[in-house]
Amino acid sequence: MPRPLPPSLHRERTRHGQVVYYVRRKHGPRIRIRAEFGTPAFFEEYRAALAAEPTSGAGKGPQAGSIEWAIKRYMASSAWAGLSPATRRARENIFHQITEAAGDKMLSQVTQRTIIGGREKRAKTPHAANNYLKAMRGLFGWAAGDGGLVKVNPALGVKLLKGANDAEGFHTWTEEEVGRFEEAWPLGTRERLALDILLYTGLRRGDAAKLGRQHVRDGVITIRTEKTGEVVSLPVLEPLARSIAATKTGDLTFLITERGAPFAKESFGNWFKKACVKAKVPGSAHGLRKAGATRAAENGASERELMALFGWNTGKMAVHYTKAASQKRLAQEAAQLLLPKRTRNKTARTPRPGAGASAKNR
Known part of the structure; x- marks a missing residue:
């Protein structure tokens, strides 16, 4: 039997089969909840919708x-409206925490030292620390610009933390790790x-x-x-x-889940991470996206193709992958130049498979 919904929260299925939630008190206006059901962002929107109801006072x-x-004021600005829904949901949670602690x-009174202190407070989880810093950059970038609330942006010059996986964030899967996962989880x-x-x-x-x-x-x-x-x-590629x-x-x-229901984004990430652990690979869902970008770039994809x-709306990430692929290719080609000229052509030849074993037998 499904659990009862919180007060004034209603569930409805649209004519397109989509399940939606909204807040409505008695015969008052309906306020749609956009965040994913069950997430912290959902209940934050739910509480905000309750607070938005007209009161006598x-x-x-x-x-x-x-x-x-x-x-x-920032969340009522065009700068906020221009962010993706996913980014807004993530930053709403961060701003809620900030408001609760020091609203x-x-x-x-907020200085660069204040921003650094907030980042360091979350340093044990670099991803959360960086999300906090990005939220503050957005807030004070607007406040020092269009908002006209401060003269100096205190978030300027505060650096992001390096991720726990590697210097560039999430671990990029190797081809060997992909093969190991495929062996553990067959077609x-x-x-x-x-x-x-x-x-x-x-x-x-x-x-x-x-x-x-449907896609x-x-x-x-x-x-x-x-996101963008x-x-x-x-x-749809053959594999x-x-x-x-x-x-x-x-x-x-x-x-789908074991019960046949669609995954929520967060639960999907957690479920897939457990599958990686069972397959004894150190990867994650985002790491596979990076592996795909690396593979495409090394196979010759251009920046525009990437x-x-x-779905990148700027060339920053595309340049990162094409540059890395070019450096790898050039290094492999240039490595031959380290050899003496008289032996370069000989060592460049690839021995046929099994050549060493045949020579030993002879």
């Missing part, structure tokens, strides 16, 4: 010039389908979790990415087509 707002006051403090398993979707589409975990047959037409996947809002179109055909899938999404494939 004229509630006192935050003091002008305070951090909470500035955050509310009544004056914005003018037909949900885990293998998850790997194939992530590797052969380059989608982020949230988009991979919601990918379904495929005439062998082409077309989906609007959650870019529409990507790519063919992915075989994996989809061999696996039990859902009606709305290819990837941008189209991975």
Whole structure:
């Protein structure tokens, strides 16, 4: 039997089969909850929707010039509206924590030392620390610019922390690790389908979790990415087509839980991480996206091709991968120049397989 919903929260299925939630008190207005059900962002929106209900009293707002006051103005700005829904949800949680801890403090009291202190407080989880710093960069970038609330952005010059996996963030899967995962999870398993979707589409975990047959037409996947809002179109490659055909899938999404329901983004990431542990590989869902970008770049993909494939709206990440691929190729070619000229051509020849064994037998 399903658990009862919190007060004033209602569940409804649209004519398109999508489940939506909204807050409504008695016969008052309906306030739609956009975040994913069950997540902290969902309940933050739920509480905000309850607070937005009209009341008989004229509630006192935050003091002008305070951090909470500035955050509310920022979240009503075009700069905030221009962020992706996923980014807004993540930063709403961060701003809620900041408001709870120091919302009544004056914005003018926040210095670079304050920002660094907030980052260091979260240093044990570098990803969370960096998300905090990015949120503060956004807030004070607006406050020092269009907002006109401060003269100097205190987040300027504060550096991001290096990730726990490697110097560039999430661990990039190697080809050997991909093969090891495939051995542990053969064709037909949900885990293998998850790997194939992530590797052969380059989608982020949230988009991979919601990918379904409705996104495929005439062998082409077309989906609007959650983070950037870019529409990507790519063919269903043969390995992915075989994996989809061999696996039990859902009606709305290819990837489903043991109960046959679609995955939430967070639960999908946790589930896939457990599959990686069982396969004895150090990877994650995002690491496969990086592996796909590395593979494409090393196979000769251009910057524009990478941008189209991975839904990047700037060339920054594409340049990173094409530059790394070029450096690797040039280094391999230039390595021959380290040899004496008289032996360079001889060592450049690749011995035929088994040559050493044949020579030994003879």
